[in-house]
Structures are given as C-alpha cells and as structure tokens.
Amino acid sequence: MSATRRWPRKRTLFLVCYLVFALLPIYWMVGMSFRTNQEILSNFTLFPHHFTLDSYRLILTDPSWYMGYVNSLIYVCINMVISIAVALPAAYAFSRYSFLGDRQVFFWLLTNRMTPPAVFLLPFFQFYTTLGLMDTHLAVALAHLLFNVPLAVWILEGFMSGIPREIDETAYIDGYSFPRFFLTIFLPLIKSGVGVAAFFCFMFSWVELLLARTLTSVNAKPIVAVMTRTVSASGMDWATLAAAGTLTIVPGAIVIWFVRHYIAKGFAMGRV
Amino acid sequence: MSVVVKPVNQKAWWLIVPVILCVAFSAIIPLMTVVNYSVQDIIGPGRAVFVGTEWFAEIMRNEDLLSALLRQLMFSMAVLLIEIPLGVLLALSMPERGWRASAVLVIVALSLLIPWNVVGTIWQIFGRTDIGLLGNLLVGLGLDYSYSGNPVQAWLTVLLMDVWHWTPLVALLAYAGLRAIPEAYYQAASIDGASKWAVFRYIQLPKMRGVLMIAVLLRFMDSFMIYTEPFVLTGGGPGSSTTFLSQFLTQMAVGQFDVGPAAAFSLIYFLIILLFCFLLYNWMMRVGTQDKGGER
Amino acid sequence: MARIELDLAHSYQRHPHSEADYALLPLQITFEDGGAYALLGPSGCGKTTMLNIISGLVTPSRGHVRFDGRDRTHDSPQARNIAQVFQFPVIYDTMTVGENLAFPLRNRRMPSDQIRQRVHHIAGLLELTGQLNQRAANLPADAKQKISLGRGLVRPDVSAVLFDEPLTVIDPQLKWELRRKLKQIHQELGLTLIYVTHDQIEAMTFADSVLVMARGRVVQQGSPAELFERPRHTFVGHFIGSPGMNLVPVHVHPDGTLQLQGQGHGQGHGQVQGPSLAHTDGRRLPEGPLTLGLRPEYLRFAAEPQPGSVAAEVTRVRHMGISQLLSAVAGGHEFKAYLPADAAAPAPGARVHLVLLDAHTCFYQNEELIS
Numbered sequence: 001m002s003a004t005r006r007w008p009r010k011r012t013l014f015l016v017c018y019l020v021f022a023l024l025p026i027y028w029m030v031g032m033s034f035r036t037n038q039e040i041l042s043n044f045t046l047f048p049h050h051f052t053l054d055s056y057r058l059i060l061t062d063p064s065w066y067m068g069y070v071n072s073l074i075y076v077c078i079n080m081v082i083s084i085a086v087a088l089p090a091a092y093a094f095s096r097y098s099f100l101g102d103r104q105v106f107f108w109l110l111t112n113r114m115t116p117p118a119v120f121l122l123p124f125f126q127f128y129t130t131l132g133l134m135d136t137h138l139a140v141a142l143a144h145l146l147f148n149v150p151l152a153v154w155i156l157e158g159f160m161s162g163i164p165r166e167i168d169e170t171a172y173i174d175g176y177s178f179p180r181f182f183l184t185i186f187l188p189l190i191k192s193g194v195g196v197a198a199f200f201c202f203m204f205s206w207v208e209l210l211l212a213r214t215l216t217s218v219n220a221k222p223i224v225a226v227m228t229r230t231v232s233a234s235g236m237d238w239a240t241l242a243a244a245g246t247l248t249i250v251p252g253a254i255v256i257w258f259v260r261h262y263i264a265k266g267f268a269m270g271r272v
Numbered sequence: 273m274s275v276v277v278k279p280v281n282q283k284a285w286w287l288i289v290p291v292i293l294c295v296a297f298s299a300i301i302p303l304m305t306v307v308n309y310s311v312q313d314i315i316g317p318g319r320a321v322f323v324g325t326e327w328f329a330e331i332m333r334n335e336d337l338l339s340a341l342l343r344q345l346m347f348s349m350a351v352l353l354i355e356i357p358l359g360v361l362l363a364l365s366m367p368e369r370g371w372r373a374s375a376v377l378v379i380v381a382l383s384l385l386i387p388w389n390v391v392g393t394i395w396q397i398f399g400r401t402d403i404g405l406l407g408n409l410l411v412g413l414g415l416d417y418s419y420s421g422n423p424v425q426a427w428l429t430v431l432l433m434d435v436w437h438w439t440p441l442v443a444l445l446a447y448a449g450l451r452a453i454p455e456a457y458y459q460a461a462s463i464d465g466a467s468k469w470a471v472f473r474y475i476q477l478p479k480m481r482g483v484l485m486i487a488v489l490l491r492f493m494d495s496f497m498i499y500t501e502p503f504v505l506t507g508g509g510p511g512s513s514t515t516f517l518s519q520f521l522t523q524m525a526v527g528q529f530d531v532g533p534a535a536a537f538s539l540i541y542f543l544i545i546l547l548f549c550f551l552l553y554n555w556m557m558r559v560g561t562q563d564k565g566g567e568r
Numbered sequence: 569m570a571r572i573e574l575d576l577a578h579s580y581q582r583h584p585h586s587e588a589d590y591a592l593l594p595l596q597i598t599f600e601d602g603g604a605y606a607l608l609g610p611s612g613c614g615k616t617t618m619l620n621i622i623s624g625l626v627t628p629s630r631g632h633v634r635f636d637g638r639d640r641t642h643d644s645p646q647a648r649n650i651a652q653v654f655q656f657p658v659i660y661d662t663m664t665v666g667e668n669l670a671f672p673l674r675n676r677r678m679p680s681d682q683i684r685q686r687v688h689h690i691a692g693l694l695e696l697t698g699q700l701n702q703r704a705a706n707l708p709a710d711a712k713q714k715i716s717l718g719r720g721l722v723r724p725d726v727s728a729v730l731f732d733e734p735l736t737v738i739d740p741q742l743k744w745e746l747r748r749k750l751k752q753i754h755q756e757l758g759l760t761l762i763y764v765t766h767d768q769i770e771a772m773t774f775a776d777s778v779l780v781m782a783r784g785r786v787v788q789q790g791s792p793a794e795l796f797e798r799p800r801h802t803f804v805g806h807f808i809g810s811p812g813m814n815l816v817p818v819h820v821h822p823d824g825t826l827q828l829q830g831q832g833h834g835q836g837h838g839q840v841q842g843p844s845l846a847h848t849d850g851r852r853l854p855e856g857p858l859t860l861g862l863r864p865e866y867l868r869f870a871a872e873p874q875p876g877s878v879a880a881e882v883t884r885v886r887h888m889g890i891s892q893l894l895s896a897v898a899g900g901h902e903f904k905a906y907l908p909a910d911a912a913a914p915a916p917g918a919r920v921h922l923v924l925l926d927a928h929t930c931f932y933q934n935e936e937l938i939s
Contacts, residue, residue: 011364012365014361014362014365015365015366015376018362018365018380019376022380022382022440023382024398024405024406025383025394025395025398025436026383027405028394028397028398028404028405029386029390029394032394032397040397041403042403043403044402044403044405044408046405082294086290086294089287089288089290090288090290090291092287093285093287093288094288096284097278097279097280097281098278098279098280098281099280099281099282099285100282102284107550107553109291110489110549111542111549112295113493114493114542114545114546114549115497115538115541115542115545116497116499116518116521116538116541142294145294145295146294146295149294150295151490154486155445155483158482158483158485159448159449159452159482161482162452162479164656164737166656166737166738170736170737173740190452192448192449192451192452195448196445196447196448199381199444203384206385206387207384207385207386207387207388209387209389223387224389227387227390228389236393238393241390242390242394244390245386245387245394248385248387248390249382249385251385252381252382252384252385253378253381253385256377256378256381257374257378260373260374260377260378263377263444263447263451264368264369264373264374264377264451454656454658456654456656456658457658459625459645459654460652460654460716460719462645462646463623463645463646463650463651463652463720464646464671464672464675465646465676466671466675467675474660474662474671475660478662
C-alpha cells in the first residue's frame, strides 16, 4: 500500500459483514457435523446440545469414505497440473500473436463450457470404456480437462495481456532464451493469474459430480460420489453429510493457502 | 483478447495444439451425437425415422418451456446484477498483504469448495424456520418465511444461496486482477492528485476488464445451467417457481424418455448460451476501447 | 522549480545494526534549482531509493528533505509538486492523450480554457499535438513515455521532474530521440531534473552533474568531464567509460621507483615481482601499495621502452567501428588501450611497451584518489 492511502473504515465494515455472511452457513454445517441426526431435526440451538464426534469417526475410519477423499485429490491434482501446463503456452500464443482463426478458436474454447456436462456422459462413457480407462483416476482427470483447460487459457491470457510487450522485447535484446525468459521473467509477473487459475481448476474439478461418478465405480470413486450414499431409503443422514462436507473444505483451503502468495502478490516491476 | 496490434505468426498454432487435443475430442463427438438425435425419432432399437426440424418446432411451441426460459433469464440477470458488483466491492475491501490477506482469502474461498449437492442440503436445513439459523432469524424479524411454500420467497432463497455460493468466484478473479496492477499506477495517480473514485474509475476498473469479462461469462453460463443447488433445495417448487431450464431439460430427457425433443432442446439451450455469451463478449471487448472523436 | 536539499539516511529495516542494513548511508546533497542531475550506479546501489525519497513515495528513516528551505520530509508527492516518470509508461488507458495531459490540472480545478492552453503548449513541446484525440493506450511506448512526462510538465508550478530509468522499455533507435527531447525541455523550461539510470551514456549525455552511487553512498559527484578525467574512487574509474579504467596494483619503493605487482604462479610466498617502472613523473607518492589507474583512451604504447613504460604482450586487437581496442598483458594483468581505426595495430603476440605514466594517470590508495 502506498504511503498516501489510508485504510478506509467503511470498507473494513463491509468486509466484516460479508465474512460473517460467508461463514454463517458454514458454521451451521460444522455445527450439524457435531450433532446427531435426531438433534438436527428436532431442536434449534446455536450450539450442539450433545456434542458428538460420531460422524467424523465414521468417515475417518471407514476406508470407503476416506478413500473417497484420496481418490478425489489424486485426479484433481493430475488435472490441475495438466490443465495449467497445457494452458500456459496456448495463452501465450493467444496473447502475443495473431494467427489464422485465433479469435474463433479462443471463443470456441469457452463454448465447451456452455453445455451441461450431462450431454457428454454417454460419449465419454463409451470413449473411456473403449480405452480401458474406466474407473481410473486418469479418466476423470482427462475428462475434466474439458472445462478446466478453456478456463485456464482464458484466465492466463487475460493476465498475460496485461504485461506490456516491451518486456518480452527487452529480454530478447538482453539475450534471454525463450524458456529462460518465460520461466524467470514472465511467469513471476503473472503470478496472480497462475494462482487463481490453478485454484479454479482445483475447485471445479473437485466439486464436479456427474462425470466423476459416471467414469468411476470402485477404485477411483471420488468423495462427491461417496457422499451421495447419505441419501438412502431410510432418509437423509444429515450429520454424516455435514461432516463429509466440512472435511471436503479442508484440501481446498490448503490449496488456497499454498497459492495465496501467488494470488496476493502480483506484478512487481523490479527495483534497482 | 486485447485489441493491441500483434505480430502475425502462424507457427503460434503449435502452442495451441496441446489445448486443442485436450478439448476437441470431448467437444466434437458429443455434439455430433446430439445433433444426430435431435433430427430423428427413435421408435425402437434400430428403427429411427428422420424427422428434420419437427422436434425444434414442437419445442418452440411449448409454453412451459417458454416460461421456464423466462424464469431462467430473470434469474441469470439477477445473478449478474448482484454478484458482479458485490464481488468487485469485496475484492476492493480485501486486504492486500500480510496474514490478514491470507486468512480472508481462505474464508472467502470456502463456499466455492463445497460440493453443490451439499450446498443445497445445508441450505435446506439452514432455511427451515424450525431448525435452521436463517429461518429462525427471518421469523424472529417478523417475516412469514417459508421457502417451500411461498414461490417468491423460494426464488429469492435460491438467489441468496447462489450469491452466497458464487460471489467469491467474482471476488477472487477481481482480487487477482487488482493485485496485478503495478504500484506505479497508484503512485502516478497520487502524484496527479486523483481522488479515490478517480483511481477506481480510471485505473482499477479498466485494468480489471479482462478478469471481469471472464467473471461475467462464467457466472452467466453457470447460472444459466444451474441444476443441483436449486433441485436439492426446493426440487423445483413450489409449483414451478424454481424450475430452471436445465431441470426442465432433465425432466424431459429422463422423465419422459423423449430423446429426440431432449436432444433438440439441448441444442437450443446451447445456442442460447452461445448467443448471449457472444454478445456479452463483444460488448465488453468494445467498451472503452474505441478512439474517441471530438475535441478536448 | 525548486532547490532540493537532502540530509538523511535510510534503512528499510526497523532496527538497522550495521552499514549493510542501510539502503542509504548518511549523506548530504543539494540539487540546485534548474539543474539536470543524474543518479548513476549499478543495481542495488540505492539510487531508486533516493529518488523515491525525493519524490515522497518513501519517507527516510532518519533525516530531512527540504524543498526551497521548507521541510517536506513527511509531505506527499502531491504536496511537494513533484512529477515522476517511471520505468514503464504509466498512462490512463481509457483516456485520450489530451485527457491524460489534462488530468492533473482537472484535479486541481483549473479553468478549462487555461487547461486547454497548457495542454496544447506541452503537447507542442513534446511533439504530441497531432495525437491529442487518440486513445493513449494504442500508442507505442515512446509516445506513452512522452505522455507520462507531459503529465508532469503540464503543471505550471512543478518543483522537480524525477525520472526512474524511463528509457528501459524504449526501442534503442528511439532512445536518443527521447534523450534529445529531454535536453531540449530542460533548456526551455529550466526545471530541476533528476534522472536515475544504470546506463552511463544516458547519464553523461543528460546531466550537468552526475552522482555516481554504490552500496548506498554517493561515491563522487561532478560533471561528466570530471568523472571521466579525475575519478575520485576506483569504482568511478571502473564504472565510467567503456571499457573502464585500467586498474593495476603497484608498489612504490623508497627510492621512488614504481613496481607493477604481478599476479601469477609464483614459487615461494608473496607476489611475483613484475617488471618495474622508473618514475619520471615528479609526483610525490607515498611508499607502499597503491593502485594505478589509466583510461584506455590515454594509454599509449610504443615499440621501444619509454620512460614510465612496461613491457607487455599483445593478446587481441578488436575492431570497434570507429576505433580499435587493443588488449595486452603485462605482469599477469590485462590492459586495454584505444587506437584510431586506421592506425596500424600490432599483431597478437607482439611485444609492446605500454606507457603507464602519463598526465592522466591516477593513483589510488585504499580506493581513494591521492594523485
């Protein structure tokens, strides 16, 4: 913050109000996870009357539950890495060069997100069965590229276009090879874009249910699919669902913690 | 994409190839399948009759569909009108550095990480007047609140849930965009004697155009295709007040088992989204990039 | 236009312990009203810190900044009436060139016809008149830097214009064009200009007075000619000039003779005694180890031994267009000397005698100039 900008109090007030708003349902969910189903459905109290860890115990001891988290983490991370790796050069091309069909392809990328994934269910099912990749983490990771890669390309391109071309040119004049320039000069400048793109790839892949459920059965069953178990003929297992939901937040919070410096730092034009 | 003049370089295609490979195979095949289904009437296994645009015409005549479409449009407009400004305001209010920035980032991002069916489920309880915090709060304020009984309140509750769930997406994008603005711009503005509003209008907002466009398109698309959260919360009711377009499509495809009309509808659905996004994209690209004529 | 006095030290750390913790060691400098100054030095020497302290973007941890005698240490850049041009063009993308230039004046609520007058005047000075209605964002980098500069100049009472390596992102062909423009503006408007750069050519062509900085202190301040002829510190000798001064260690014997301290593989301890020089200079030099400095521009050589010369072997002759650069080794040290392009240069391997003692030769003890 520059020396002349004071912290306006109206904004802090607004921020606090929003944070409260954001946390209320989460607080409620966490509260539910520490209650029994009976208590959830009978009383309204701000704190659990009979504090219980039963739901957590169930999830953390039953392999079919906690493996769900592990499986999700595996394919989400694979997807995140591939998405960003593939999107970086493409975003650079869109940002810096003009070529035949560039605007059309750029827009076409986004159209992949314009249909409900349900449309892809059957073709994907057939495709991955043919490839023998059913019920593997790789299958889900690849399938999720459908919507994550366009998003990553769009976000990265936006940030790359914010960097003046002169920086590229100055680097070439100074004798940098392209890989060295890209890794040591360019990437640090678009840090916040990379951070936010990575987080969004993680997030959208993490919460996706339809494709993940269709392409897996036992070995790679993600947590989102496992959680649907809580709806059964005997009714809804609210407490377990709440506990599972609370635990779901943890990996994502860790990811954001790791990329926080990327997102929050941004563009710093070297000091001499 | 920016409007700066860029050098022509057809070899840049090589950089795009991996992306195309990842995405193309998944996009083209289903599209062809859907088009295939949309122009046929499948009477039985192996027996299909080409019916051309009959399904399309039938859909256009369907009144329920048109009202669902209208409902959906209103919803998406409301979503954009609330979430975009709110998200930007939030991004402007979030701390820029230090441990506070990290803590706020994590808290803001939490709602995005919850699986959508869980979101709907939690709000189900949350909104109940007997056992939920929100329900109790509203009743305590004297409101006769029931999201399962009152259509308007149901619609508003779905909207509130969406705002809670997705505003952080806009906020995170805007926040990252703000962080990408070099300090020198603020320094120059300070030297030029610019007011806080001028800084927002002439530096921050223009520099956020890229991320805001992504946010607008994403929120429009996702809200237009919204399914899980309202379905879990209200099931589409009361009546059809919260039956948005994709639920309508699912009912048609799954419930009535009519593949032909469903496929035709999918195409129309896709085309509507495509059209709006295309319009929004072009509008946002054009805003503030023309050479202004006139004297000064 | 203002006279700026600095009497300060600055550390970015809250509790600095040693000299290394200071970005700027205690200094006292005066920038006279209307002067053109350059702060020259390598990365990390503190020049940008000093510039930011002058402009008010950084407050010195100790000391004062005075503008025309008034203490402005805690005043904002706006209050000091400073203008600053940054490393990369900072313009308001959504505005036209004219609106960009008018912006600082509109914020001051100047009447619009006055604004228009002022904008046209400055635009004319910067040769931007034809582009006033174009969007600033679509112009090339050099035009954008001119706009940045213009926004600073447009205020009639601007106290000083500060430049932070403004030509960094400009095309090399256009750099000299902009430099010429800056000089012209200085002559016309008579403003105090302070220019930070690591490029000595920029500094030497732009400024009347150059401050060479290293590791947080001003090593020497003087006109470009002074810095070239009489560098007061080995750092200045080495930094200024391309290539810099030839610097070699010598030893002054009690009898007055100078001996080149060679380096190289010697048997036994101590340094290998290199060839010696008979001193003819008549200068009085203290006994002991010194550093001898002579610029390649003044280093002559001959085929036969001369008074004050030392034998050397030519290693390389390079054609540099308008001159030739000769490299020779004596006593393990490499010397460089300039020759005119058309002169006959000795071939590599030839023996020549480098005349080290010359009117331009400088002697340094502990890096400071003594003669």
